[in-house]
Amino acid sequence: MKFKTFFWFVAPSVFMMLLFIAAPLVSVFIQSFQITQPVMQQIEVETCTPGFLTQTCTTEIKTVPVIDGETGRTQTTTAWVGLQSYKNVLQMDKFWAAIGSGNWGDILQIDFWKALRFTLMYTLVTLPLVVGVGLMIALAVNNAAKVLRGPVIFVSLLPFIITPVIGALSIYWLFVGDGILTAMLERWLDRDIAMFAQAWTIELLIYFYRVWHVAPFAFVIFYAGLQTVNMDTLESAIIDGANRFERLRYVIVPHLMPLIIFIALIHLMDCYRAFDEIIGFRSEAYVTSLQWLTFDFLTPDDAGNRAISRAAASAMLTMIGIVFLLILPLRRTWRDHKGGAH
């Protein structure tokens, strides 16, 4: 295919990606070093209250935003502030103070570090669980009678396609207050339980939600991979006296390895941007993720202001994290590509 034809085929797609993905990235990068504020002025205001004989008048100096005469909006200025927004997000002074005083736990009181801790742990803890559970379901379905497979796959797909917020909510409603499962646990353990009153129970539920939501995806992929396992290799393994576990360990898992890497890559990407579950479980006060932090900065506060520059800084920090997480798998892909080329 000539370059010109190729260009016209991919142009619309590349144009959209550049306009709506690459350009915003540059814009965010620039904004993270800037800060836009309303121009303030100090004016003297005299307020009078009716009093006996004469009015009681007080003059005070108030700081108010300058209103543009033409458009009726507040005037704003944009200034370069360097790393100020990053400092505001990272709160390094508190960070070093916590380290200096030896109270490492205090670091996790700071919004950003709290979110970072959760996001990383969430990504890394659920990864092996998703792969493991997905593989187990795939093996079990592969083992089941042919008639059952269709309905089982249908049921298994439900947690995967359901809207993430709704999926999280549906689990939330089982446990909230004296929800049906909390009531069951209370009866079983014979004590009062409030699932949403402390961070660690919420966190466990979020972990559970993620595995519940993503394991079907891993299952479908692994199930397809299992259909192509080489039966001859499997039989020779049997003849060589390999038991069931050894066959799984030395024949099936290596066969599925590319798929496991694929799942891991997708999972790293998706899990790192954990967001919907924070909304669904309403865990903002206890457990937050990096993406939620940016969302929070972008949501207008009571005065209608959005902390755009802090959001940009937190977004850039989030990006750095994903680069670190993906650098290993991507290097591997790169080496494979080069190895394949030679």
Place this chain on the structure above:
Amino acid sequence: MASKATAQPLSLKIASGAFLAFWCVLAAFPIAWIAVMSVKSPRDAFAASAWDVITGPVTRDSGNGLSFIDIALGLTFLFFAVRWAFTRLPRMVEQFSPPGFIVLGWLVGSAVYGILFVLIFFGVLPSVFGALNSIAGPLGTPILGLTTEHYVAVWAENQFYRNFMNSMIVTAGVVTISLTVGTLAGYGLARSGSNLAFWLLILALVFRALPHSVLVAGYLPWFINSAEILRPIFGDLSPTLYGQPWAVIAVLVSINQPFTIWMLRSFFQNIPSELDEAARVDGCSHFQAFRRVIMPVMWPGVITTGLFSFLLGYNDFLVTALLLDAQNQTMVPAIAGYFNRETTTTDQVEAVAAAVSITAPLFLLVMVFQRQIVSGLTAGAVKG
């Protein structure tokens, strides 16, 4: 392949079966349970005993109950309605739709079917059953509490249909545009072995990894002020992009592009390139070859990719919550509005009903397209 060596001991079979049964319960339970909760009165929905939630004594006592006759006849009607939808309906659609407009025929057919179903099931049947119950004696006394009041409240009083319409607009836009743009790019990438194509794909992979909040942080200031920024170009017609569904569609299409082109590329690679080469020999240009030879055979891959675009557009919370204002809100962010005023238990059950309403179309989608989802996922992944 059931040779003696691979035969499994009974214990393993039982363990594997039990695990599978456990997983199915686990997978379906939360979804099934909110569906049950949504048709009960608040006191039943949040009752501590599971049996009370299922039977709904309070709902029943307040006059919203189903008798044995209702349940039996209702289920029979449902069974035949569903069977009719899968046997007679396709035939009728094929018979009545003009050639070449089969997709349109399906859209009209399913819409008519849906309206008829709602009219009969919720309009005609209750009155018929009411008359039957009054003469049936013990079989006609209500045994199961069930009420649709929360759905009525959500859809009619809270105007959820507006959010539904917005969701449909956004989703339809995302699916059509991302497929149009993505198919072209996917085909180009599959047929070009150049290094540029490889780097584009890697770039797309990197874009796929970006958290959406990073992008939205980039859009927001521009979108809010777009009227002023675009004024020099478009004059007074320049729109404020913030709150516009089509701006959100463009954003979601772009976010979805990396995945779409990866997936479609692997589909196009499976179509033998001899096919378009033959067309080229016969004198077609690349675009003509694409239109006349590739387009007729690409639909399975396009449908699968379209399903995933649908899921992305339909399920999105972050982008739509930040870039749309309250008037144009889609369903998923709208449900967050319920949390904020979730003060009474009635509000909570209404939120549950809204959640079930959002899930129902997805449920239908899996039912109809299960095979495509599975084959699409596997084709995309296994072929890599």
